[in-house]
Amino acid sequence: MKLEEYVDQVVNGLPCSRREKQDVKDELLDHVTSMKQELMEEGYAEQEAAALAIQRFGPVAELKSQLAASMPLIDKYVRKWVLALFGLYVAACSYLLLLSPDRWHRRRFTLEWKERMLRHGAPEYTYIFQNTKPMRTLFDYVFHYEHYSAYTIAYNLLGNIALFMPLGLLLPLLFASFRNRHRVFFTALFASLAIEFLQFWLALGSFDVDDLLLNVLGGLCGYGLFRAGAAFVYRQRSREADKSFSTLS
Template identity: 60%
Template sequence: MKFEQYAEQVVSHLPCSKWEKQDLKDELLDHLNSMKVELIEEGYGEHEAVSQTIQRFGPIGQIRRQLSESLPLLDKYMRKWFMLLFYLYVSIASYLLLLSPDRWRRRAFSVEWKQRMIEYGVPQYTHLFQNAKPFQTLSDYIFHYDNYSFGTIMYNLVGNIAVFVPLGFFLPLLFVSFQNMHRVFFLTLGASLVIEMLQFLFALGSIDVDDLLLNGLGGLVGYGLFRVGTSMMDRYRRKIQSDDDLTATPS
């Protein structure tokens, strides 16, 4: 068996990108050729040195299993792509929550409403659209759903959950320190609170504690998706190991 064939079989089924496989293959070939040179210097012939090198390195399955166990969840190439997606998500979420034309139309309405309430001498109604009581908005959607359109309910319930699902997924995927459910939840809650405060300060929306709860739930859903993904990856790696146990030692 030639080094190229041996190295290709080792990396072919590793759970990583094709670019990482190529890097691992090149590194493995370097080690193989270095050992072959040492054996030739010891007096072995070319063919025998190749055979001895492969034999000393070990069975294909064993090397592949060791490499598989040492691989991170994301190799350096895949990490770049996921980091790019994370930045793209942050940009889109920031636009939707703070910079979209719809937000600024709401701002115009909110500013006009406050001015009118002050002119009418009822400044207490300038905060009519704020809710600091947990589950009040949610219960209102449930028990008085006939007062709202289906689109409004879906936008406020599903939308507030969905917008933070990617955050709960990307955080533990890209940062090891966030592979903890509590950290993801509290950071999601913190990010949601910052956005709510900015919306309030710039009159871009209303403060609703139920939005914070739904955003936090979205972060937990994203974290759950991350855990499902890692479980599937672990299962695939165990499958590689079980398949490699059946691989015969190369001659």
């Protein structure tokens, strides 16, 4: 078997993009060719050296299985698009939560309200724009649901969860160091806390500790989706490797 044929069989079917597959092929062919040259320098004939180099690298199915197992969930070319998607997600969140014209329009009302309450000697009413008691807002939606529209309840509950799901999904997909639920938990917590603080400090929204709980829950839900997707991908790769091994053995 020629070296090119051997490398083609190994690379064919690897779980990666065409460009990444070509990179793996070029690198593997370079290593096999280098070993062949070393064997020829030791006195082996060209065909014998090629056969011995292939033998030392191992059977096609075994090497393919090892390469497939070592491949990242997304290769470096696809990763660029996912990284761009993550940047778009951060930009969209920044706009919706801090930069939208609607928030800055409501800011004027919030500042005027606080100023009016202070002028009338009722500073306690300036705290209607914050909630520091866990579950207070959630219980209010449950036990006094008749005071709110279905849209308001869904927007504030499901919206806060859905908002942070991409964070829990994309971070571990892009960075192996975030493939840990504790890191995702604290990242979601600190990101949500920063947003809540900025909204309150700039009078762009209310500070609500229940939003923190829902945001963190959303981040963990996104991480759960990542774990389920990763398990599915690795299981499929294992099946493909077993199928390839049984076909070539």
